[in-house]
Amino acid sequence: MLDINIEKKLSGFTLSFKQSVECQGITAILGVSGSGKSTLLNIINGLIKPDSGSIQLNGKTLVNIEQKQYITAQQRNIATVFQDALLFPHFNVLKNLRYGMKSIMEHRIDEIVDVLNIRRLLNRYPAMLSGGEKQRVAIGRALLSNPQLLLMDEPLSALDMPRKKELIRYIQFLAIEMKIPILYISHNINEVKALAQHVAIIDQGQLYRFDVTQKILEDDFLKGWI
Numbered sequence: 404m405l406d407i408n409i410e411k412k413l414s415g416f417t418l419s420f421k422q423s424v425e426c427q428g429i430t431a432i433l434g435v436s437g438s439g440k441s442t443l444l445n446i447i448n449g450l451i452k453p454d455s456g457s458i459q460l461n462g463k464t465l466v467n468i469e470q471k472q473y474i475t476a477q478q479r480n481i482a483t484v485f486q487d488a489l490l491f492p493h494f495n496v497l498k499n500l501r502y503g504m505k506s507i508m509e510h511r512i513d514e515i516v517d518v519l520n521i522r523r524l525l526n527r528y529p530a531m532l533s534g535g536e537k538q539r540v541a542i543g544r545a546l547l548s549n550p551q552l553l554l555m556d557e558p559l560s561a562l563d564m565p566r567k568k569e570l571i572r573y574i575q576f577l578a579i580e581m582k583i584p585i586l587y588i589s590h591n592i593n594e595v596k597a598l599a600q601h602v603a604i605i606d607q608g609q610l611y612r613f614d615v616t617q618k619i620l621e622d623d624f625l626k627g628w629i
């Protein structure tokens with residue numbers, strides 16, 4: 404379970420989010436641009452500190468401002484895949500995958516390379532990869548850190564439609580077959596529909612609604628989006 408109850412003020416913007424999310428399957432955080440999705444994600448992964456409140460992941464406190472507890476991003480066991488794959492340009496794909504890999508994942512590298520279909524790319528450098536290939540490598544690297552939770556911040560937005568469809572299959576595989584809980588940030592209803600079992604709608608920094616995807620899709624709030 405991921406229990407979030409935080410507040411963060413930025414200049415002219417306040418994010419206030421309280422919700423418990425099961426660490427199972429894919430949960431989407433859906434909201435328009437500027438609603439606070441990335442801020443929330445970066446509070447969960449430890450890149451941004453909230454002003455108040457707490458987050459617990461499977462019973463372990465990641466941050467509790469009132470009790471002065473704070474686990475750094477590196478120690479959280481949470482991996483993040485961003486909109487643009489952040490790969491080291493001077494490392495080939497294999498070295499990029501191995502960077503930050505937990506030793507207990509050594510025996511799973513082959514499996515992950517095959518799941519993501521990147522074996523033929525292992526000796527290439529990032530500049531020699533397409534956007535979809537880079538994103539698959541970034542996902543592979545995230546998985547090899549053996550995360551308890553995978554955060555994805557609009558990972559498909561830089562890709563064309565065929566690449567999006569391809570990656571959606573991989574992301575479904577991670578959640579269903581590899582049983583990695585995913586928090587998936589998006590402003591795209593079709594992606595959310597294809598991927599998520601639960602959705603939190605965030606609006607102007609506030610949680611508007613949290614429910615199973617089917618019920619969320621019936622919400623009038625989304626009428627203008629479809």
Ligand SMILES: Nc1ncnc2c1ncn2[C@@H]1O[C@H](COP(=O)(O)OP(=O)(O)OP(=O)(O)O)[C@@H](O)[C@H]1O
Pocket residue numbers: 413414416434435436437438439440441442443590
């Ligand atoms: N470091 C910062 N300092 C001040 N304001 C910020 C900072 N980071 C984000 N904001 C503001 O906070 C609000 C929420 O931004 P955030 O990036 O979380 O939204 P988002 O929903 O992820 O948007 P997008 O879909 O466009 O990425 C915006 O109004 C943004 O301008």
